[in-house]
Amino acid sequence: MNKTALRALLRERRALIAPESHGFSRPSGQGRRARGLSQHQVDQLLHRTLGTYHRLESGNYPNPPTTLLRDVARLFGLNEQEWVSLCRYALLQDPPGPLHPTSGKEIPGVWQEAVEGIRHIAYVSDASWDLLAHNEHFAALFPGRNVPANTMRWMLLDGREVLTNWHTAWAPLVLPQLRAALATRPEDEVLRQIEKEILADPEVAPLYTAGAAFPHPDGDERPLLHAEFGPGWVTMCAAQPMTAPGARLIILVFHPGEKRSHVRAPMLRAF
Known part of the structure; x- marks a missing residue:
């Protein structure tokens, strides 16, 4: 547990919430003058035993349940990156899943322009593998440039004629991704x-x-049959837009030829 970082994050976000917004009145006489919700009010709103939130914010709650962390994160209006930070500070690990079910479903619009500027096959899909952005090189991959609405469904059900050696080179490697996403x-x-x-x-x-x-x-x-360039191999580069956990940027570097004849680039390391 990173007590200093945890305390700073929770105090800062708690101070931003006006008690009046949750039906509490702010004392007008002598007494508490701190901004935001009190720790006791957080316990009340989360239906937790008095002192629970104090233990969390002070760093005296080892291995707090993720249900508590999730409730606090939603009450404080944390975004997905702050949710990741909260779990890392409190548990020293990434969260078990997104904070909100709708996260990973949208990305900033500039991603379309960015993807169009990539000279290789490139696209961005959301957490459900629905296509969000792609370039012309991606469209050219498909017969008739019929771009699929969902890349997971296409890889497993509709694209077997394009994905060479589908039974061995594609399906067994793609299916576990679906299983992991559903988890x-x-x-x-x-x-x-x-x-x-x-x-x-x-x-x-x-x-x-x-x-x-x-x-x-x-x-x-992996091997595939390009609609315009014929048989070839694609080397995959995968990344994730920071604002959309579960979404993915995929860049496919295409090498023509039925046999894998290109030299694989070595790992990049800083020295």
Whole structure:
């Protein structure tokens, strides 16, 4: 636990909340003059035992439950980055999931311009793999430039003719990503619908139910059939927009040829 950082974050955000906004009256005579909610008022609003919040803010609550942290974060109006900081300060680990179910569903509009400026195949999808932004190189990848609305559904159900060696090079590596996403976003209707469609598909269902480890796509190389350039390989670069946890920027560096003949770039390290 990082007591100093935890105390600073909670005190700062608690001070921004007017007691009157939650039905409390501010004392007019002698007594407390501090800005914002009192620690006792936080306990009342969260329906916690008196002194619970004081223990948290003072750093005297080892391993506080994430339910308490989530309730405090929502009461204080924390954003997703502040939620991550709160969990890191209090638990020394990242949160088990997003603070709000709607997080990861939108990104700043400038991302479209940024993606258009990338000379490789590039796109951004949200936490449900719905497409948010893409460039012309991405559109050219598909027959008729018919860009899919959801890249997860396309990779697992609709894109088998484009994704070479789909049964071995794509499906077993993509399915665990869906499973991992559902573990942190169990109420996501889009992901649940994709899972339902997968379980109804006799070709994909056995691969999904078999289970597998979660391989992150960053740096991976996979074969595909480009609509304009024919057979080739793509090397994946994956990143996440900071304001949208669960969303992802994917850049695909395309190398033509049925066989993987290009030299793989070495790892980059600062010396």
